[in-house]
Amino acid sequence: MATENWVLPDTDDPVDAPFWRAARARRLEIQRCTSCARSYYPPRVQCPACHGKLEWQAVAGTGRIWSYVTVHPPLLPAYQPYAPYPIVLVELDGQPGLRLIGNLLLEEEGAINAALDQPVAIGDPVRVTFRSVADDVVLPCWIKI
């Protein structure tokens, strides 16, 4: 599917560039504190609990749907042709409160509206997958398991 005029993140911010680098390599990496071992997402400058240094750590990439919406028009022109499409908020397994927003896909690189007719419920298990939208931007997305 076309991704022209997609809303793109900057990927060269020193705080979160490693997230996007990992995503380009099709890995989901989350910040973890080197001294107190707490994990964070979205990224932070330092550990807010102990001011320890944060390192990027690959995670299993499984979780459960914490909430979801189905997005209908009116939307930005780039997204409008794919509406309605589902968006899920996923809480990672073993990481209470650690959540990511993403598209629900049927397959890696799939269209954002392909899973529209798939039944979805809060608590459904999902695993991470990836979808490329620009040379430097690969978005972690989700598939039901």
Place this chain on the structure above:
Amino acid sequence: MKDEIAIVGIGETAFGKGFAESELQLGCTAIGHALDDAGIAASEVDAVACYTMEDTPEFEFSRSMGFGDLGYFSRVNFGGGAGCAAVGQAAMAIAAGQANVAVVWRARKRSGKASRFWAQTPPRVSTHWKWSQPWGLLRPVDEVGLLTRRYFHDYGASRETLGRIAVTLREHALENPRAMMRGRPLSIEDYLAGRIVSDPLCLFDNCLETDGAVALVLVHRERARDCKRRPVYIHAWAQGLAAGQQNMPNVFVPDPFTGASAVAARNLWRRSDIQPDDVDVAQFYDAFSSLILFSLESYGFCRRGEAAAFVEAGGISVRGGRLPVNTAGGSLSEAYVHGLNLVTEGVRQLRGDAATQVAGATTCLVTSCDATPTSALLLRN
């Protein structure tokens, strides 16, 4: 500063769509009406406060309105969370002796696409929205939709609950001559047939798109005695930005339902002689209907998860409800001026001249957005 500062003037433009006037022109009209309402000359204004999302700089209003020398000007961040704080900060400036006459305004041409920030494609997103918008979670309605779905799941509320809110606020707007939806009834059947925008939220869960402006004039209570209208006092006010939260979508914290509003509420009630049981009428920020459920709980009118039952029992209706809410129709049915029209309605209720008056109201809570860092005002007459 309890009861030290009074709102002595309110002003509005007409509320509508497709206005020819600029935001500056609309703002000048509203400010002029507010100063006339107070009986205060523009040359006496020495302080202004507004939202950071306000596009017009302070000096433009000064140049066209003929304000005096300004000694205080401030802007409050976070969109719909800013309104009550702009009022509160202006009041604080007067209470601290930094100013004598303060104007607070919001002017907006929301019916034009240019005023909807989510309708613009920036070259690259570098704010916290980079963690939601690239996936297509683009609009505030999508962000609040995520919270609403979770609330439904946890507490058994439903679209019928939100429909009850939309229908009640529409009833409140029917007799309001300023309301964009005056004389246009909404039934629960109309609501349930409404176009879905971000499932579970439909068209009628969303605020109106409004061109218009709202302004208020504040002075010290000593000065208020000389003004034309009955003063309405700021009994308490508070801001709130919860530890660890972000601006909307605030879904990356363990419990998004006890956030900014809970902080503001805690600060507000601690500073106040008036407590939730004493509040006669409330104006809750309602860019989306479900924010009223969240606010009823955060401000202590209902326990967690019980707001739906409160609404379904008619609790927010001006016709016999325990706490009449958004008595002019709110953002859903009067106008969406970023919540500042909720403050003017609060003032009207306490002057006793609201279109849909709560008989004998002496206290009014006004809140800003539950989904952003926020603020609240507790007014009394």
